[in-house]
Amino acid sequence: MPSDTLPISLPMVDISRFHGDAAERETFILSLREILHDYGFFYLVGHGVSQETTQRILEVSKTFFALPEKDKLAIEMVKTPRFRGYNRAGFELTGGKRDWREQVDFDTEGEPVALSESDPLWKRVIGPNQWPEALPELKNVILEYQAEVTHVAKDVLGAIAVALGQSPDAFAPIFDPHPAQHLKILRYPGKDQTTSEQGVGAHKDGGLVTILLNDEVPGLKVKTEAGDWIDAPPIPGAFIVNTGELLELVTNGFVRADVHAVTLPPEGMERYSVVFFLGAYYGAKIPVFDMPEHIRHAERGVTVDPLNPILNDVGANHLKARLRSHPHVARAHYSDVNA
Numbered sequence: 378m379p380s381d382t383l384p385i386s387l388p389m390v391d392i393s394r395f396h397g398d399a400a401e402r403e404t405f406i407l408s409l410r411e412i413l414h415d416y417g418f419f420y421l422v423g424h425g426v427s428q429e430t431t432q433r434i435l436e437v438s439k440t441f442f443a444l445p446e447k448d449k450l451a452i453e454m455v456k457t458p459r460f461r462g463y464n465r466a467g468f469e470l471t472g473g474k475r476d477w478r479e480q481v482d483f484d485t486e487g488e489p490v491a492l493s494e495s496d497p498l499w500k501r502v503i504g505p506n507q508w509p510e511a512l513p514e515l516k517n518v519i520l521e522y523q524a525e526v527t528h529v530a531k532d533v534l535g536a537i538a539v540a541l542g543q544s545p546d547a548f549a550p551i552f553d554p555h556p557a558q559h560l561k562i563l564r565y566p567g568k569d570q571t572t573s574e575q576g577v578g579a580h581k582d583g584g585l586v587t588i589l590l591n592d593e594v595p596g597l598k599v600k601t602e603a604g605d606w607i608d609a610p611p612i613p614g615a616f617i618v619n620t621g622e623l624l625e626l627v628t629n630g631f632v633r634a635d636v637h638a639v640t641l642p643p644e645g646m647e648r649y650s651v652v653f654f655l656g657a658y659y660g661a662k663i664p665v666f667d668m669p670e671h672i673r674h675a676e677r678g679v680t681v682d683p684l685n686p687i688l689n690d691v692g693a694n695h696l697k698a699r700l701r702s703h704p705h706v707a708r709a710h711y712s713d714v715n716a
């Protein structure tokens with residue numbers, strides 16, 4: 378579909394149809410292929426995650442952000458090189474400008490690792506998360522949610538693989554031994570609390586797919602291929618899924634990583650979201666899928682942006698974004714690195 382005829386809202390994908398009978402699966406796959414090519418974003422339903430689960434993570438996030446600042450700062454991100462932990466609003470940069478949102482970042486829970494000088498840089502990001510003593514139940518809620526959305530994201534990627542003429546487990550080699558499971562809980566304050574409207578500035582996500590859960594407050598907007606911004610308000614029961622840089626690489630641009638941003642809620646309001654980025658193992662290199670001719674003719678090639686090159690070395694691509702977003706962590710733990 379030429380982009381000037383695209384409707385102004387995002388399409389809806391019902392992933393349960395991927396598990397239906399052969400005819401249903403076939404129609405689903407054809408429509409998914411079109412959606413993937415024409416949009417990087419869609420609403421996802423039929424994913425099997427209960428409303429109880431989504432309510433629980435939004436509730437525990439609200440409880441965390443309502444803690445006294447000293448309890449939140451006890452797990453401040455700058456305390457470790459792993460880009461996990463709490464950041465006050467205004468501490469993350471996108472496009473060189475402050476993002477007005479407070480957040481906690483998590484990733485795959487791991488054991489502490491002893492690093493040697495010869496280890497690749499990305500190994501600095503693996504190891505344990507930081508958990509708040511003031512809210513012990515956060516750990517279980519986060520780890521359970523992370524496991525559930527990992528399952529959803531892998532299911533979506535299985536469908537994406539089939540839509541691109543691959544076997545459903547085509548992503549398995551780059552998940553070996555495990556995928557990256559970066560998760561953030563976020564609170565955006567109202568416009569009156571800050572000096573700009575930027576909740577998060579225009580950016581692309583770095584992983585394969587992002588599974589986004591919002592409360593009822595809108596704010597997300599997505600840039601289409603034609604350059605127009607469209608609103609992506611939350612729909613109860615649906616996740617918003619968007620494609621990331623690694624998916625653009627693996628499909629040689631058949632799928633684009635779309636630019637998106639969040640505008641702050643109006644005065645007196647606030648907005649919560651939970652964002653999960655499923656990526657490849659940080660030690661993996663991204664291949665380019667060998668796709669059938671009828672798909673290949675619609676490849677666009679990978680976006681060339683000298684300010685933001687997409688790297689096929691997964692760890693390097695991840696660190697590029699993390700060092701740029703979190704200069705205080707870069708100064709504290711990566712001063713030996715030219716970023």
Ligand SMILES: O=C(O)CCC(=O)C(=O)O
Binds near residue numbers: 563582589597637652
């Ligand atoms: O909070 C949202 O709705 C989106 C956040 C986002 O795009 C991100 O953190 O990468």
Ligand SMILES: [Fe+2]
Binds near residue numbers: 637
């Ligand atoms: Fe994003």
